[in-house]
Amino acid sequence: MSDKNKESLLFEPMNQKLVFKRLITYTKPHIRWLTIAFVLLLLGTGAQILGPILVKIFIDDYLTPRIFDFQPLLWLGAGYLGLHFASVAITYVQLFLFQKIALQIIQQLRIDVFEKVQNLGLAFFDKFPTGGLVSRITNDTETIKDLYVSVLSNYVQNGMFLIGVFVAMFYLNVQLALFCLFILPILLILMQAYRRFSSKFYAEMSEKLSQLNAKISESIQGMTVIQIFRQEKRLRKEFEKINDEHQKAWLKSIKLDGLLLRPAVDFVSIMALVLVLSFFGITSFNSPVEIGVLYAFINYLDRFFEPVNQMMMRLSIFQQAIVSASRVFRLLDHDEIAPGQKGEGYPLIEKGEVEFRNVSFSYDGKHEVLKNISFTAKKGETIALVGHTGSGKSSIINLLMRFYPGVKGDILLDGVPIEKFTNEELRKKMGLVLQDPFLFVGTVEDNIRFYSHELTKEEIIHAAKFVHAESFIKNLPEGYDAKIGERGSTLSSGQRQLLSFARTIALNPSILVLDEATANVDTETEGEIQKALEKMRLGRTTIAIAHRLSTIQDADQILVLHQGEIVERGNHQELIKQGGLYHKMYLLQQGDPEEIEQVTTSEFA
Structure with missing residues (x-):
């Protein structure tokens, strides 16, 4: 139907x-x-x-x-x-x-x-x-x-x-x-x-x-x-x-x-x-x-x-x-429920290795937004996804989080098809930080504890310190008990993002998914976040969407997407040497007038 x-x-x-x-x-x-x-x-x-x-x-x-x-x-x-x-x-x-x-x-x-x-x-x-x-x-x-x-x-x-x-x-x-x-x-x-x-x-x-x-x-x-x-x-x-x-x-x-x-x-x-x-x-x-x-x-x-x-x-x-x-x-009676486990057994995510094998996907069943996507992310590696709006970056994240059904190809976690895992196991082992973080009405502590109500006060404070959020939390009138308005309206965009980082770190995931996570953070805070991210990525598989290429230059592998396909892959230096789409995007962000004029008059524009 x-x-x-x-x-x-x-x-x-x-x-x-x-x-x-x-x-x-x-x-x-x-x-x-x-x-x-x-x-x-x-x-x-x-x-x-x-x-x-x-x-x-x-x-x-x-x-x-x-x-x-x-x-x-x-x-x-x-x-x-x-x-x-x-x-x-x-x-x-x-x-x-x-x-x-x-x-x-x-x-x-x-x-x-x-x-x-x-x-x-x-x-x-x-x-x-x-x-x-x-x-x-x-x-x-x-x-x-x-x-x-x-x-x-x-x-x-x-x-x-x-x-x-x-x-x-x-x-x-x-x-x-x-x-x-x-x-x-x-x-x-x-x-x-x-x-x-x-x-x-x-x-x-x-x-x-x-x-x-x-x-x-x-x-x-x-x-x-x-x-x-x-x-x-x-x-x-x-x-x-x-x-x-x-x-x-x-x-x-x-x-x-x-x-x-x-x-x-x-x-x-x-x-x-x-x-x-x-x-x-x-x-x-x-x-x-x-x-x-x-x-x-x-x-x-x-x-x-x-x-x-x-x-x-x-x-x-x-x-x-x-x-x-x-x-x-x-x-x-509506049957469009969220995708769940298929098959028996309770496999666990131990290493957090991610593999896409010839994955294609369409939201409407007619127009494919992803075409034959293949890549592997091993434990401790960071895979960055870059590309223009509509290139398919967020769709890869959505499929990795198993938000949508109808995937063609295979998505494997530790070599096991993703559909064999329970939702509970997936959500426990994957941490997601969105570009526009959503906070709930309650206290600062409630929002950090959102993923697990079993967290102790010490674990909550540790997560806040880990992402450098404790400094602004202490300055709030009631600290961790400070009230947060609807969607975090009482906080700045940077503060909301820091709390979403703390919320994710408190979960201690094996796989870390970042959807332009530093977009709403000021330059000074971004430096602190980048340091925190380096610690967060240790021992974890990280999949990161980035618009600012400066934030993913140290990624182990960068996948450049265009119209749903991977058109380039490699690390920062390798992609710069190729002189392709990634290089042109990099030049545009560097702001060199002569280089920008050359890029904007090319077919890429």
């Missing part, structure tokens, strides 16, 4: 019946307390149903014949009040149980969704916006919570109550109760019509809400660029357009609610009342009408349509929840 088809499947609505059945399966771990809640629900419903029966007995057996025996009336009154108070108490307990179970279910569902997102491959995040994913974990699960909390329990309670009402109606008058049964098909038709039309509107609303979240997330992350280029108005118009589309979808659903929910049910209830009164009116010509039965029927009709109204009004919440659940389950 193509990536485009996978993407469309993620947004395609699922069968509503299947979605509902799947939501119900989440109740299985709570079956014991659900059973207790259902028993209480039956008792509470019975208490509510018996109330009008007692009133009917009072009217027909005591009030109409004017029999006022104190003791029977006392028992009737006490029974009526007792049923009312019992109903209130039981309803409270069962509603509490239902909602407690609902919250536990939604808590588990959110954990499932978050865990799924954590295990998706990076190829997935390349295609889908972050805001949309956040919307599914937060907005969509919150909507599903409303289903469990305020819809299902309400539907079960009112459904049982409606059954009880019909039982009581049949007890009072079978013929009239049969007439009233015709109300049910009408209500079911209304509900089905509402579900059919509303599902389209709610699906559109959910999608527009995801787009709103994506636009907000993107704007906040790029706020510096937006303000520098004064694009606030353009972004506002884009946001306003999506917001208007979301509002239009809401208005469509509101119009539908206004037509098919309460007004339609009220009309049916009036027709039912007319039917009951007409029945008793016609019957009164031939036989006397029992006032108590008339009261009870009208009371039951009122009690019948009130829960129906509640159910209809919650139908919109139900429909929104089904649409949201469809989106969440599509995400849970």
Whole structure:
């Protein structure tokens, strides 16, 4: 299946019946307390149903014949009040149980969704916006919570109550109760019509809400660029357009609610009342009408349509929840997970030797970004990757870290194919430092300890000293306990990079991967980092991407990439003597005007 088809499947609505059945399966771990809640629900419903029966007995057996025996009336009154108070108490307990179970279910569902997102491959995040994913974990699960909390329990309670009402109606008058049964098909038709039309509107609303979240997330992350280029108005118009589309979808659903929910049910209830009164009116010509039965029927009709109204009004919440659940389950079922171990056994990375054998790779399955890449990096060696933007340097790093599937050729670690290693072993033995380091909200110590919570304070301090980060850490107001803002916003770019170095060194990896790791460090700090890197590389295999050639002149081997291929290889001196692409790049960075003019007029430019 193509990536485009996978993407469309993620947004395609699922069968509503299947979605509902799947939501119900989440109740299985709570079956014991659900059973207790259902028993209480039956008792509470019975208490509510018996109330009008007692009133009917009072009217027909005591009030109409004017029999006022104190003791029977006392028992009737006490029974009526007792049923009312019992109903209130039981309803409270069962509603509490239902909602407690609902919250536990939604808590588990959110954990499932978050865990799924954590295990998706990076190829997935390349295609889908972050805001949309956040919307599914937060907005969509919150909507599903409303289903469990305020819809299902309400539907079960009112459904049982409606059954009880019909039982009581049949007890009072079978013929009239049969007439009233015709109300049910009408209500079911209304509900089905509402579900059919509303599902389209709610699906559109959910999608527009995801787009709103994506636009907000993107704007906040790029706020510096937006303000520098004064694009606030353009972004506002884009946001306003999506917001208007979301509002239009809401208005469509509101119009539908206004037509098919309460007004339609009220009309049916009036027709039912007319039917009951007409029945008793016609019957009164031939036989006397029992006032108590008339009261009870009208009371039951009122009690019948009130829960129906509640159910209809919650139908919109139900429909929104089904649409949201469809989106969440599509995400849970998405099969684009991160590459994992293939085969049995638990091989270990001991030396850290890396070998690429005729490796080719394409992100989209059509255009190869790497073509027949082959090289070997032995323990203690440093392999540098250089080349212009888009030449394939980062792709080599991504494949070495096993971020993407679909690799052609072989990647070996200590002579063992990379797919045979567990993710845990790979992540323990590989340390990655990115050009743009990502720090998490917390303290300095938390970020250095991020890879392993088993690190001691002494090991954390040692890692910081190793990369010359301790000097600036000590100058922070709270030292290692200093708070770090989102993405490390409270630190300079150089300080963030130093912390990412310390975080990697604390892991003590066998293979060190550097993606232009000194790009955001000032010249003075870079000198200290280079000294630290020399110590870090001792006994380790190092793969380094570099744009500044001065930082990798001492590499054991330099691979020059161009359009996904290795076009030159050798150490710094060898490549300079060749006078090829590396030599031209070196001259450009040296800044000799005459040499630069010659280079820029060549084919290479």
